[in-house]
Amino acid sequence: MRDIAESIAVWQAAGVRFAVATVVRTWRSAPRRPGAAMAVAENGEVYGSVSGGCVEGAVYEVAREVLDSGEAALRTYGVSDDEALEAGLTCGGTVEILVRPADDAHFPELPYVLGRITAERPVAVASILSGDLPPGGNLVVAPDTPDGSPGSSPGVTVRGTLGDGRLDGAITEQARGMLAQGRTGVVRVGRHGERRMDRLAVFVQSFAPPPRMLVFGAIDFAGAVARMGKFLGYHVTVCDARPVFATRKRFPDVDELVVQWPHRYLEEHPVDGSTVICVLTHDPKFDIPLLARALRTPARYIGAMGSRRTHEDRLARLREDGVPESALARLSAPIGLDLGGRTPEETAVSIMAEIIALRWGGTGERLTRTELPIHH
CATH class of the missing domain: 3.10.20 (Ubiquitin-like (UB roll))
Incomplete structure (x- = not known):
């Protein structure tokens, strides 16, 4: 529901009645995970998705019934069910969806929930x-x-x-x-x-x-990575010690723009197991103290930009600084997957693809060459 929170808050403020359908359980290769939500207003307007298009039509009708009755409904759609086949769930898997009215009478706590979500x-x-x-x-x-x-x-x-x-x-x-x-x-x-x-x-x-993305190095590639990170739901910080590069004109949409030496920023701000760190400066005076610090954190992902020769030099410097091999093994460098891209935007896709694959256990292989489940 996070992705539709602002939209349904507008409905609520305007007094529009609506129902919320939420994926509560999935089996096999279901297209969306538990928590995915779709909201249907009494005027027929829709926000969100529960299956990427497979069963939205059927769920829409259930939501209309729930708005009329005022009673919550639980529905299951599976590839082997006639109703599911009519609804279009041909991609495999089974989803269970809770549809409930979301007005003041049935969900008076919703404004509080939406306030917490939007305030992160x-x-x-x-x-x-x-x-x-x-x-x-x-x-x-x-x-x-x-x-x-x-x-x-x-x-x-x-x-x-x-x-x-x-x-x-x-x-x-x-x-x-x-x-x-x-x-x-x-x-x-x-x-x-x-x-x-x-x-x-x-x-x-x-x-x-939302998980945090820390992007160090205010270069053109950083702008593309930051935009992609925001699109994927990260709270994005861009940090660079050079004020001429770290400007709002160049990074208008990031959540936080910091002018500070990268390693000092990292020393002063906590990092948890959901944080991803992208080091894009490929300049030893910034990279080495920053990576030495980053590799001591529980960050989920630490990637560094640069050529293979740059990375070999980087590893040697980090070893001289006493960084153990077990920590160096966590470093994704050169950063990203081998997609063959060259532009900042293509490179950002490569970096985010690697982060997504690490998060969900993907292989990075073309699906046509594997027999693994599409949704791990």
Whole structure:
């Protein structure tokens, strides 16, 4: 829902009634992951996608029914189902989709959720899918200073309910753990939150802050990489020690533009396991202290631009600085996949393709030459 949050916030502010369809479970080669969402307004307008085009038509009709009835609905579309084939799910896999009304009467917590999402602050939403309670109902959990809402406790704000206080407490703890890991999925508990698997299925959707992309070196290639990073949902920072290059005119859309020595910036700002670091300066006076620091962080990806000869020199300098071989093995250099591109934009595609492949376990091979699942 993150990608449609701003759009549905406009609907809400204007008093437009709408329903939200969310992918809650997938099997095999489903085109989109749990959490993907599509919103349908009472005037017929649509934002988002739940399957990349396969079942949107069928889900649209369900959303219209949900708007009329005011009751949430759970639908499953699989390649072997007649309904799914009519809907167009010919790409394989199975998706389960929760469709629920999102007006003040049925989801009063939504403005709070949208506010957290747009402010890039963590929040989780739990909803019952199946069991002896009806689908729907929302429990919102935010790891934050409590605001006095019922159920709030030190370090967490809780809004809404799933219909049972003990169930709310159990799911709150589950949601806090899943949110800390940035994980979205289904948990199974007893009717009152007991550790049993036969009563309730609860979907927990985590909205963690977007991952960070740190681009060092304010060159033309950096502009293309930054634009691609923003397009893919990263919070993008461009950093360079040279103020003549690090200007808003050259980088108008980045979230943060910093004029500072790169290694000093990295020393002063935390890096987590979702952060990607792109070092594009290929200048030893910047690269060596920066990479020596970067390779001590838990960053998911660290890539450095430059020729193979430049990289060999870089490795020798880093070894002289005492960087161990195990850390050097984490370095992706020369940066990117072998796509044969030459322009800044083509190079940016190459770099982001490598980052995506690393994130999801892709091979970087042409799909026509593999027999692996399309969606890992």
